[in-house]
Amino acid sequence: MLVTLYGAAKEVTGSCYLVDTGNARVLIDCGLFQGSKHLEKLNFIPASLKPKEIDAVVLTHGHLDHCGRLPLLVKAGYRGKIYGTPGTLDIARLILSDAAKIQCDDADRENRKRARAGQKPIKPLFDARDAEEVFKQFSALPYNNWMEIAPEAKAELVEAGHILGSSSVILVANQNGARRRIIFSGDLGQRNVPITRDPAVIDRCDAVFMESTYGGRNHPSYEETVEELIELVKGAVERGGKILVPTFAVGRTQQLLYHLFKMFESGRVRPFPVFLDSPMAIAATQIYSKHINLLDEDVRDFFARDNMQALLPTLKLCTTAQESQALNAVGGPCLIMAGAGMCDAGRILHHLRHNLSSSETLVLMVGYQAKESFGRRLLDGANPVKIMGDTIHVRARIASVDGFSAHAGQSDLLQWLNPLAKAGTRVILTHGEPHQVNELRHEIENAFNLKPEIPSLNDRLEF
Ligand SMILES: [Zn+2]
Structure with a gap:
């Protein structure tokens, strides 16, 4: 053959x-x-x-x-x-x-x-x-x-x-x-x-x-990656800023939602508003809920239909463009997850445009940033940057955690x-x-x- x-x-x-x-x-x-x-x-x-x-x-x-x-x-x-x-x-x-x-x-x-x-x-x-x-x-x-x-x-x-x-x-x-x-x-x-x-x-x-x-x-250890995530989030919460997380809709979004839930549940971080600002990521999360039998046993409760919002009550889903735009007026601390995962398009660009110039903002990369992507340029310290025709001076902290592959x-x-x-x-x-x-x-x-x-x-x- x-x-x-x-x-x-x-x-x-x-x-x-x-x-x-x-x-x-x-x-x-x-x-x-x-x-x-x-x-x-x-x-x-x-x-x-x-x-x-x-x-x-x-x-x-x-x-x-x-x-x-x-x-x-x-x-x-x-x-x-x-x-x-x-x-x-x-x-x-x-x-x-x-x-x-x-x-x-x-x-x-x-x-x-x-x-x-x-x-x-x-x-x-x-x-x-x-x-x-x-x-x-x-x-x-x-x-x-x-x-x-x-x-x-x-x-x-x-x-x-x-x-x-x-x-x-x-x-x-x-x-x-x-x-x-x-x-x-x-x-x-x-x-x-x-x-x-x-x-x-x-x-x-x-x-x-x-x-x-x-x-x-080999990847960094998963436990250390989660610890790194918690420390970065804690720091940003103390500064009272927004945490912007560029995410791909399938996989990383659900992983992050789960770790935020665990962070709040364990009392290590006081709950703050979490916005899932991506219709596609919302749809992907619903697919996870539909197939909880395919997930690890200890996360099934969290992903079970209707449970997520009860277990993570500060989670808000933003479907429409108006809901997304309204986030400009929301103060920190809060966390916004939006696509695209490498910052080259999508709603994350709007949030970056509005918040990169604030020193209280944390941009948190939890996924792979390819060589010529905008996310990679931010990580490499590009400053100032151009977004939708605007020149923005970057004062935000840009960080990445690498072990979530x-x-x-x-x-x-x-x-x-x-x-x-x-x-x-x-x-x-x-x-x-x-x-x-x-x-x-x-x-x-x-x-x-x-x-x-x-x-x-x-x-x-x-x-
Ligand atoms: Zn694949």
């Missing part, structure tokens, strides 16, 4: 694998390339993928870099089922709808520029209607259930511990009487952290495609691989920058005496 890599080879976006057994063609993930103009040029469906001849698609989880090319796949003629856990399908609906809106807004902005320059308009990659077409093909496959998804090919999804609904795929397929068991790790989460469950133990396979986002290092660090990755790492197992490292992948390969060679492979984009591997 052949597996072709259509993304996430020596980099972290665009996850997409085609498995071809001769009598079955299965696609694992169909993600968007993100991060640079060069990568975005890869956002198309290659002719060799032959969408009309694919039997089934399986999603590992709902992040855009794993599901964002689905609208293109369906537009190119794919009509089969798109499997994922019920949690994954809900998250994917939310994320694809949001992405469609962003694609259209970006295209509108670009087209205004083009109209002024007398150039031809461009089309968005996909719009809300294209996304709706994708949703019609969604088919729920709960965890730990085998499903015949294509001729002589069956799949099972098991917990990956990355975000709500995230899974690794175990694919078993026959080709000319030979049976192959191949694992696709999907994105793996950290072990022993609250909210998401630990990744499942998988103990045998012929080959494993494994992510290596943090293959080169949704990805496993190096030692968790090695531990996940341990039961699979038997003589003869092929290990294929994907979804990582070259430095991270190479470090992980080195560690695997030392720990298990295996020779991991590091394929390139469009490489075809035979099993």
